[in-house]
Amino acid sequence: MHDLMDTEQGFYFKWHDSIQQIPGTDWDTLTRDLDTPFLDWEWLHLLEESGSVSPEAGWQPCHLGLYSSHRLIAAAPLYIKYHSQGEFVFDQQIARLAMRLNRAYYPKLVGMSPFTPLKAYRFLVHPGQDQDALVRLMQEEIENFCLRHNLSGAHYHFVDHPWMKLLNTKNFASWLHPGFVWENHGYRDFDAFLAGFKSSRRKNIKKERSKLATQGIRIQALTGDDIQPEHLQSMYNFYLHTNQKYFPWSCKYLTREFFLGLTRDLKKQVLLLAALGEEHQEPLGMSMLLFSKDRLFGRYWGGMDNLPFLHFSLCYYEPINWAIQQGIQTFDPGMGGEHKLPRGFRLVPNYSLHRIFDPQLQHILSTCLQEANMHLQQNMDELNRTLN
Structure with a gap:
C-alpha cells in the first residue's frame, strides 16, 4: 500500500490498505489470547468485505x-478517517474548533474496531516478542507515517486498560467515556442474582421480566449452527428499524451483507436472542451479542414498538440469564443511559487517547479533557454509590 520502512533492529514495517492483504492465520496468531472478538481477522475482514x-x-x-x-x-x-461518524467519541467540537483556528483536523488516523464502543483496542503483538519494545517502535512509525502523509493526528478509541499503560501516553490526551458492566459473582441462577437487590428493585425487575410472558412471548437463544441466514436477515431488519426510529441520532453503519456474513466463521461467537409470540411466525424483536472466553458483549437490537420492557428483556435480563447459565464473568451491554444502573450494571471508565500534531490544538484538548474527565469520574462515582 504505502510505505515499506526498515528499522535498526532488522524488523520492517508494511502498511496495508486492506486486511485481506494479511493472512488471517498470521493475524489471529496475535489475537488468540485476547478475550474480545472485535480485533479478530474474521470480524475486521467482514467489515471490509x-x-x-x-x-x-x-x-x-x-x-x-x-x-x-x-x-x-x-x-x-488502523483507519484514515475523513469524518468522526461511527467512532462514538464525538470529537466534532474539536474539528469545529480546528476549522475556526484555520487548522486541519481531517484526515486523521484512528485505531479502533469500527463502530464498536467497547473496551478492546490495542496493538497486537506476538506472545513470544518483547511487547514493550514493539509497542514503542510501532507508535514511532505511526507518528512518522502521519507526518509523512499530512494526517492531523493519531487517535486510539476504547483502549484496553493494561495496554494503555504500555503506551507512552505523555504525548496523548486521555478522554474518559462512561461505560457499563455486569459482573458475575458466582450466581447459580437469575434468582440468586436478584437476591442482591433491594426488595423494591428486585420486585420491579421481576415485574418487568414477567411482562412478556403474560403476553405469551418467550425468548429463544440461538448460537452456532442454530443461527440461520433468515435469523440474521431478521436481525438486520430490526437494526434498520431501530435506526429509522431514532433518526437523526441513528447509527446505521452496517450493511445487510455484514449481517448475512456472520453465518460463516463468526457465528460460533454470536448470540441471538429472539422474542417469539404464540401467534407470530416472525420474531417480535431480537438482540445480537458476541461472546469470547468469559466475556459477553451487547451490540444491536430492535423490536416492535408496542411491547413494554421488550428492550430490557432482550438487552439486559435475558443476556444476564444466559451469561449465568454459561459461566460468563462479565457482560458489557454497550453504550446507553443510566437506566442500566438499577438493573444490575455499574459504571466503569473507558478511555480514548488523542495525539494531535498541532501544538495549540493539542494543548487546548489536553487542558479541557483534564477538567472534563475529573467531573465525569466524580459523577460516575456518585451514581455507583447509589447502587449500594
Whole structure:
C-alpha cells in the first residue's frame, strides 16, 4: 500500500490498505489470547468485505504490520478517517474548533474496531516478542507515517486498560467515556442474582421480566449452527428499524451483507436472542451479542414498538440469564443511559487517547479533557454509590 520502512533492529514495517492483504492465520496468531472478538481477522475482514468499512464510507483501512524475516510479529488495525461518524467519541467540537483556528483536523488516523464502543483496542503483538519494545517502535512509525502523509493526528478509541499503560501516553490526551458492566459473582441462577437487590428493585425487575410472558412471548437463544441466514436477515431488519426510529441520532453503519456474513466463521461467537409470540411466525424483536472466553458483549437490537420492557428483556435480563447459565464473568451491554444502573450494571471508565500534531490544538484538548474527565469520574462515582 504505502510505505515499506526498515528499522535498526532488522524488523520492517508494511502498511496495508486492506486486511485481506494479511493472512488471517498470521493475524489471529496475535489475537488468540485476547478475550474480545472485535480485533479478530474474521470480524475486521467482514467489515471490509461487506462494504461497511470502505473509503467511500469515510473509513480507509490502513493497517500496520511489523515483520521479522517475512513473519508478522505485530500489527495494528488502523483507519484514515475523513469524518468522526461511527467512532462514538464525538470529537466534532474539536474539528469545529480546528476549522475556526484555520487548522486541519481531517484526515486523521484512528485505531479502533469500527463502530464498536467497547473496551478492546490495542496493538497486537506476538506472545513470544518483547511487547514493550514493539509497542514503542510501532507508535514511532505511526507518528512518522502521519507526518509523512499530512494526517492531523493519531487517535486510539476504547483502549484496553493494561495496554494503555504500555503506551507512552505523555504525548496523548486521555478522554474518559462512561461505560457499563455486569459482573458475575458466582450466581447459580437469575434468582440468586436478584437476591442482591433491594426488595423494591428486585420486585420491579421481576415485574418487568414477567411482562412478556403474560403476553405469551418467550425468548429463544440461538448460537452456532442454530443461527440461520433468515435469523440474521431478521436481525438486520430490526437494526434498520431501530435506526429509522431514532433518526437523526441513528447509527446505521452496517450493511445487510455484514449481517448475512456472520453465518460463516463468526457465528460460533454470536448470540441471538429472539422474542417469539404464540401467534407470530416472525420474531417480535431480537438482540445480537458476541461472546469470547468469559466475556459477553451487547451490540444491536430492535423490536416492535408496542411491547413494554421488550428492550430490557432482550438487552439486559435475558443476556444476564444466559451469561449465568454459561459461566460468563462479565457482560458489557454497550453504550446507553443510566437506566442500566438499577438493573444490575455499574459504571466503569473507558478511555480514548488523542495525539494531535498541532501544538495549540493539542494543548487546548489536553487542558479541557483534564477538567472534563475529573467531573465525569466524580459523577460516575456518585451514581455507583447509589447502587449500594
